[in-house]
Amino acid sequence: DTGVSQNPRHKITKRGQNVTFRCDPISEHNRLYWYRQTLGQGPEFLTYFQNEAQLEKSRLLSDRFSAERPKGSFSTLEIQRTEQGDSAMYLCASRPAGGGYNEQFFGPGTRLTVL
Amino acid sequence: ELKVEQNPLFLSMQEGKNYTIYCNYSTTSDRLYWYRQDPGKSLESLFVLLSNGAVKQEGRLMASLDTKARLSTLHITAAVHDLSATYFCAGRAPNFGNEKLTFGTGTRLTIIP
Numbered sequence: 001d002t003g004v005s006q007n008p009r010h011k012i013t014k015r016g017q018n019v020t021f022r023c024d025p026i027s028e029h030n031r032l033y034w035y036r037q038t039l040g041q042g043p044e045f046l047t048y049f050q051n052e053a054q055l056e057k058s059r060l061l062s063d064r065f066s067a068e069r070p071k072g073s074f075s076t077l078e079i080q081r082t083e084q085g086d087s088a089m090y091l092c093a094s095r096p097a098g099g100g101y102n103e104q105f106f107g108p109g110t111r112l113t114v115l
Numbered sequence: 116e117l118k119v120e121q122n123p124l125f126l127s128m129q130e131g132k133n134y135t136i137y138c139n140y141s142t143t144s145d146r147l148y149w150y151r152q153d154p155g156k157s158l159e160s161l162f163v164l165l166s167n168g169a170v171k172q173e174g175r176l177m178a179s180l181d182t183k184a185r186l187s188t189l190h191i192t193a194a195v196h197d198l199s200a201t202y203f204c205a206g207r208a209p210n211f212g213n214e215k216l217t218f219g220t221g222t223r224l225t226i227i228p
Contacts (some may be wrong), residue, residue: 020172033190033214033216038220040220041221042119042203042218042219042220042221043158043203043218043221045215045217049216054142055212055214056212056214056215058215063174091157091158098224103160104148104160104162106150106157106158106160107157109157
């Protein structure tokens with residue numbers, strides 16, 4: 001399977017714990033995105049990488065959130081001191097460089113539940 | 116800031132009927148996307164519309180874009196059960212270097228046999 005992969009698929013944690021999610025984009029895709037989706041809503045943009053550079057961050061990304069893409073391949077999203085409001089589906093997407101056909105391909109998501 | 120609104124939010128329709136989902140956006144968007152999401156699953160890309168008057172069709176789904184009216188439509192022809200899903204439209208503000216997609220809240224479509 002050559003699609004975007006995310007791990008874990010589900011995470012249950014207690015409030016105050018730290019969690020880390022991983023995203024492996026489609027090979028050769030240099031652009032990588034993180035979105036958050038709560039129940040009944042559309043995805044909301046969190047952050048974007050071009051290769052290893054984090055070029056855009058949403059105001060939704062509080063200082064408890066940090067994302068990295070150290071070698072321009074996989075990415076991690078860490079949430080520190082989780083809160084119940086962080087419960088959501090965290091989606092990763094990727095796309096290749098260039099072109100006007102800027103379709104983003106989404107992974108299966110990591111569903112986070114904070115108790 | 117770009118805002119995207121979809122209507123209706125919920126739609127139940129009988130098999131064989133036609134219907135249209137509407138997507139309005141607030142400011143200029145240089146491209147419009149339609150995605151499908153099945154329950155508990157991720158988003159599957161359906162269409163990318165890049166210019167005024169663009170029309171794309173795949174099977175029973177047809178999407179169009181009117182940039183002057185800031186409106187995109189997703190038309191469903193002779194609906195079948197396997198089209199039941201949530202459909203999202205998304206736009207992108209044409210600022211230089213902007214990669215952020217802004218999604219609508221989705222239209223949950225249920226096809227009734």
